[in-house]
Amino acid sequence: MATSHYLTALVLFMAFSVQAMAEVNGTWYNAHATFYGDMSGGATMQGACGYGDLFQQGYGLKTAALSMALFNNGLTCGACFEIMCVNDPQWCIPNAGTIKVTATNYCPPNYVDGSWCNPPQKHFDLSMSMFTKIAIYKAGIIPVRYRRIACVKSGGVKFQLAGNPYWLLVLVYNVGNAGDVYDVKIKGSKTGWLQMTRNWGMNWQTGANLVGQSLSFHVTTSDGRWIQFDDVVPWNWQFKQTYQGKYNL
Structure with missing residues (x-):
């Protein structure tokens, strides 16, 4: 990333910090939770957010599928939540504390x-591994309280490319802080900035032919923060490859 662009993004990032953290660390809300699969994870591939192999992409078992009331037609994909088991002494594990998960499915x-x-209804379908950290598995379903929290991710934002020369689909993932991406723009080395549209989950598309051009991205999350990744994808990029930025939100 060019120094001027990085400094601009950093200033805006700092300007939004107080407001965004207040939103992310807000009120606790009531919901319920269940679990899927077994302790090894079971259904950890693809899902309604399009993340693919959750272990390979760094999400692992610390994930949840969200009910319609929380999923927001896929816009909540990538958001992080803190959850605790409450008001059920028979099934809640005493002093279990909370778990932290990323929304990866519907x-x-x-x-x-x-x-x-x-x-x-607000509901979380957790991996069995996460469910049993706060409740006894025989419970099946438990009352919980939850709140949005900042996502803590290792390394920079990642961009996975798919499609064909006339239709480029980009999965944006490993996004920190708010986690859920609300806008993506793309720029080839021979084009100006082009608005991408959300196809499904966190997959964003463009009909521009950008083969043979280095690619830059401008990513905005739900809290209004944005960061620009200049030439994060080299000119000789290939479909089915993943490229990682140097920075995160």
Whole structure:
């Protein structure tokens, strides 16, 4: 990243810090939680956010599928939550504290059987590994309290490329702080800035042919912070490859 661009992003990052942290560390809310799979993880591939292999991408088992009331049509993908088991002495583990998870999937409603993921209910479907840190697995479902927290990620924001020469799909992940990306712009070395549109989850698309050009990205998260990655992808990039920026939000 060019020094001037980095300093601009850093100043804006600092300007939003107080406001964003107040939003992220806000009120606790009531919800319920269940778990899926077994202790090894089970369904940790792909999902409604498009993250793919959660272990390879650094999310592991510290993840959750969100009900419709929380998922926000995929815009909440990448957000982080702190969760505790409450008001159930039979199943809550005493003094278990809290768990911290990243939203990586969707828990769809089932209007036939009154699923916990039906709107307007707020619900987290956790990995069994995370569920059993705060409750006994035989509980099946537990009352919880949750709040949004800042995401702590190792390394820079990552960009995974897919598609074809006439349609580029970019998965943006490993995003810190707010975690959920609300806007992405792309720039080839021979173009100006182009607005990308969200395809699904955290996959963003453009119809521009950018093969043979180095790529830059301008990423904005839900709290208004943004950061620019100049030439983060080299001119000889390949589809199905992942490129990592030097910085995070």
